[in-house]
Amino acid sequence: MKLKHLESLLGRLQQFSNPKVELEQYPTGPHIASRMLYTAENSFGDVSDKVVADFGCGCGTLGVAAALLGAEHVIGIDVDPESLELASLNAEELELDIDYIHCNIKNLGLRAEVVDTVVMNPPFGTKKKGADMDFLSVALKVASQAVYSLHKTSTRNHVKRAALQHLNASSAEVICELRYDLPQMYMFHKKREVDIAVDLWRFVPQSRI
Amino acid sequence: MRLLTHNMLSSNIKGVTNGFPLRIEAEKVVEKQVDLNIDFLKNMFPKIEWKALVSASRTMGYAELPEEVEPSKLDSEEFLRKFHHALLELHLEEGALVCPETGRRFPVSKGIPNMLLHEDEV
């Protein structure tokens, strides 16, 4: 599938209607989501025929993109039941078969080894400090092949150090820098939308063998 | 929820040492057809907790999986088709997952298991 086609399919998905600010529910837009999964598939082979988990799946964009690119089994996980309902509808609309789990990522009991790739747009931690690193810590325990994640560019050094020194990553690379439209309720600015710089990361977990 | 998801999910209640496999209470099971992907199945087989899959599929009304499998079975298309069906085509739509150690029920509704823990369980 071409990148343009993927992006336009993702553009048809419904987004949060009543975003919950404390859960940092802002949608991963089609532009970013398509590039994230397209790179994971075409540069690294981490999607097609794989088991992919989408942490904090929200409206489900990243998991849907994985399924469209040929993932064999996709699991979306979120703490918010309304998001899961929306994500299910979005998957159904595109005739994709995706499993959803209602769970707090911090308490997730998911056996390592079976999931190949975790994709996620974690809460950036603007409402609850460290939320993104909680997600990353669990992702690196669950994934056997790679973790793709978005983090604010301003935290780049911190993310790298924490991933390599404390969270079991054997490598942590920024693939590209993207612009992210964050609704103003998450910022201290007056503008309606603020675009912030975010990094697309690829982490490789240490092999457990 | 497919049985592949069930095969990796466990109860993570504080103090529980063996939360796997979750026992299934099946009220409604649905089947959705998926294309057979033999390479995927062969690659997945060694990662599967076989006993858990056999008993989960029985609870869901599918009794075709053998208790024991020798590796040579992976060359049999007949076997792979059964494995495929149990792993990817059977869905628990309504019912519950039950922690094997504490008996705590995690309800499943519209195919989505609610694994949220109460405050005193974390």
Ligand SMILES: C[S@@+](CC[C@H](N)C(=O)[O-])C[C@H]1O[C@@H](n2cnc3c(N)ncnc32)[C@H](O)[C@@H]1O
């Ligand atoms: C930035 S949004 C992700 C958007 C999503 N990728 C999409 O396509 O819409 C963050 C998501 O994480 C969820 N979330 C926040 N804290 C969570 C937690 N502790 N466990 C699970 N999900 C959580 C929120 O409900 C929200 O849907």
